[in-house]
Amino acid sequence: MLHATPNDVITLLDHQLRLLNDAPTLANELPPIMLWGPPGVGKSSIVKTVTEQQGIGFIDIRLSQREPVDLRGLPVPDIERGAVDWLLASEWPRDPESRGIILFDELTAADRSLQVAAYELILDRRLGDLYQLPPGWLVVAAGNRSQDRAVAQTFSSALANRFCHLLLEADLESWTRWASGQGLHPDVIAFLRFRPENFFDMSGQVEQGWPSPRSWTRVAQSLSQGMGLADGVLALLVHGLVGSGAGTEFLAFRDWARKLPDIPGMLEGRVAVQIPQRADQRYAFCSSLAHYLWKHARQKAPLNEAQQAKRLSCFYAISRELSSDFATLVLLDAMQGADETATQARTLALMSHADFDAWTQQHGSVFSQHLSHQQQALAQQAEVMDA
Structure with a gap:
């Protein structure tokens, strides 16, 4: 698998954001990007940098610190109707004209129940009939590989097949230019x-x-x-x-x-x-x-x-x-x-x-x-x- 530098990732994210801005109908056609790499190479900071440069929203979801209910919503029973309603977290963007990136960080550190809870939003950009992600938002995920000596769970083939997988490596030239x-x-x-x-x-x-x-x-x-x-x-x-x-x-x-x-x-x-x-x-x-x-x-x-x-x-x-x-x-x-x-x-x-x-x-x-x-x-x- 080819390695990507931080500049490569920034270029691809800029490209997808530009496509969404010009044609929001492409939201369901663009593959979400999955950033693989060892700890410390700046996976999440690269995504945040892109949003800061473009002046758009950024939501960082650390799945290893979440529960499935945080993603799916809180069930609230309605006794009179004999039904259950769902209260969704306020962090999900509501403005249909808004733009940004949702990063599902540490996706590989999440257990299978959390990965399943994230499937629907990552793959279909929605949560049942209750929520639809605005078309101006990209979905990106990041995680460590099993050989990185970090917590890493296996991916299901269904989830893996929906991503564009990028293997990020530490790039000294990119870092020194940024640091300067x-x-x-x-x-x-x-x-x-x-x-x-x-x-x-x-x-x-x-x-x-x-x-x-x-x-x-x-x-x-x-x-x-x-x-x-x-x-x-x-x-x-x-x-x-x-x-x-x-x-x-x-x-x-x-x-x-x-x-x-x-x-x-x-x-x-x-x-x-x-x-x-x-x-x-x-x-x-x-x-x-x-x-x-x-x-x-x-x-x-x-x-x-x-x-x-x-x-x-x-x-x-x-x-x-x-x-x-x-x-x-x-x-x-x-x-x-x-x-x-x-x-x-x-x-x-x-x-x-x-x-x-x-x-x-x-x-x-x-x-x-x-x-x-x-x-x-x-x-x-x-x-x-x-x-």
Whole structure:
């Protein structure tokens, strides 16, 4: 079975949502997507990200924490009529014009009675005669495989045959691009590029902390939130999140990253350009350069156009001292924003700057190769969707 990256999943979900928006009558024809993958690869967060980017609703149903009555409704006897009515949960969307995604998370961790209770809504988009899911809503499910050392029940063939099954794998390039746009701590991004084998590893003690996209995200957040903590306490946090092996390597890497030259000073033109010679420090340098380009720690008010242009001039001056592979890496990171609008704004600012032409003359061939690779990947995704 082919593996899907987070970007592949986002592309397919965007495609289905666009189809529903253009032709709501397709609601019963589009196959619901089932995301398979080990814990920590971001299955649920990918779906949530899509809804946030499109400004639509998101309902996360954790089936392992539910009872069948939560899905089917609560039976209420009507003595006078000698019948039973059903009270449905208020979380199901009622507005016929609304749009969103319902995620049945941890579907494989639910017992068979819960899976059966979810069948009708997943397969037929309805609950008996009482409820019909609005046509603007997608149904998505997610779960772990039996080999993932997590709770996993078997699927019935009837349920499995209705899904489009996608096997999600941890993808370092997608994660680092996302992490750069979100402003996560650059030390984590740099370390994982330097030591990619530590990005995802279930070979060790998975009953405690182990490396995954989820746990590295939390390491990055902990570093940003724990500025006043002693090094020993931060070390406990890191080891507790990603385990002792990866944690020890990361902390040793971070110790070297702390010896970097004054990057904010370089971007302000106050400090001469200094490029580290060590490979690990160079990765840290590039991640920090992209991070601090848009992070004006000394500036309380937003920079005006002239100030930002000067800052970008310093950025390109630093890039001219880098090899083409590192210069391309730092430019692509600098283009990433927290959302599509921010990414477009940063990309426009970088590419419209007067120094961009000189940058492309020096590094353009490597940059073009990278863009060509991305375009080929997008074309392959389009072929899959058309098929």
